Amino acid sequence: MKAIIPVAGAGTKLRPHTYTQPKALIPMAGKTILSIIVDQLRDAGISEFIFIVGYLGDKIRDYVKANYPDLLVHFVFQNDRQGIGHALKLTKEIVDDDEVMVVLGDTICEYDVKKVLDSPESMLGVKKVDDPRDFGVAEIDSDGFVTHLVEKPQIPKSNMALVGIYKIKETPQLFECLDKNISQGLRSHGEYSITDALDCMIQNGNQVKVFKVDSWFDCGKKETLLDSNATLLRKFGDNIENHYSFENTVIIHPVSIGKNCEIKNSIIGPNVTVGDNTTIDFSIIKHSIIGSFSNLFDIVLDYSLIGSDTSIRGETRTLNIGDNTNIDLG
Known part of the structure; x- marks a missing residue:
């Protein structure tokens, strides 16, 4: 099992801070956003990480090497940011056919990481939200399997939002769908999304289940970042x-x-x-x-x-x- 953490985004909603510092390295409750994510996965048994870097990527690399010398790490540079789907495609040679845990670099959630890793199926983290139009949305059957995924739908048929955590067992099928979508220019809202690739897998017969996260801390903008900092301070x-x-x-x-x-x-x-x-x-x-x-x-x-x-x-x-x-x- 390998972990993939995309941290190539420019973090425009947190400017001016992200002009000089990657969003993932902003301090949170005595840690950084990135260290909270890495610690969760390392404590659950993952020791090999792939970081997809771009803007200020040297700071991510220096931070990881200084704070996690025990981990086997790879750094993949995304020169042209065309979405998470495009970023994941760049990791194909490193991933090979291994299972992967993908956690977006600004996603802090509370959930049973070990239980997710041990699941026999691919799994997606979800959380019920009041307005799902700004998120990837999962339509789910009565047994918890995903029937359809849509990125930022204008008329959502579900209020279960994807939180940015994906455990994928069938990585060859994932990369096949990524290759197909990119070769056909299939974009959602101007980007190649992981949501479209996973929906391609599901429509091709791969079974994917959801798991509900206990808490989801929003680190995307100043107001919610400060609220999340307060909550995590109380937790830690x-x-x-x-x-x-x-x-x-x-x-x-x-x-x-x-x-x-x-x-x-x-x-x-x-x-x-x-x-x-x-x-x-x-x-x-x-x-x-x-x-x-x-x-x-x-x-x-x-x-x-x-x-x-x-x-x-x-x-x-x-x-x-x-x-x-x-x-x-x-």
Whole structure:
């Protein structure tokens, strides 16, 4: 079993942060989006990973090699982003005929990973949503088998959305369908989708079942990213090294504070993630994510997303600031 994690997207909904940092490396509850995904799969027994990279792919590669030296990893570069289906086709030679677990690089879910891996059928993760028109949608029979898949239907016949997790046993058939769709120019909403390829497999007689995820954390835009950070902080608990002693500072749990941070004369929390090597003084910060190597002085932040290598001085604001920024609000 191999794991494929597509992380080639530009993350346009999280700009300006994704101009300088891949979305998958944004800090979340003391981890990164990518590390949460990799840890889930590694803990379930997968040791070989294929990362499909593109925009800022060198940062993904450096992060994986530094944090997961025990894993067998491959990096496939997607020069021309034409959708997840196109990205998966690039992995054909590495996958060979092995089963694969495909998890999109911005998909954090709670589910029984081992149970999914051990299933005798191919499986797709789903979650009931109020408006499925922005998702791939699965139509399911009474036994839990998929009868039809549609990408972002205008008139959905089901409210079971695909969450971006796919366990595929019949990989030769998957690649046959990908080749067919791409050769025929079969696109959905301008892209070659994995949804169309899987529907091709189903119509050709492959059996695919669904499994329902317990929770689905949306990391696609600032508002939902901050909400997901708060939920994961409550799930994982505080992440503060025991030797930390912050001068004249109140910590309101849950929070995660990275290594080598200096914090004084401040109130931090609740629901705050602070990256490594960050300095905070005379500030109040709640419901926010602060990147690494940042310097915050005399600032009140609520529901804010602050990039790495950022310096801010000033007053109360709600901010969405990318990396390498210097702002004086005084």
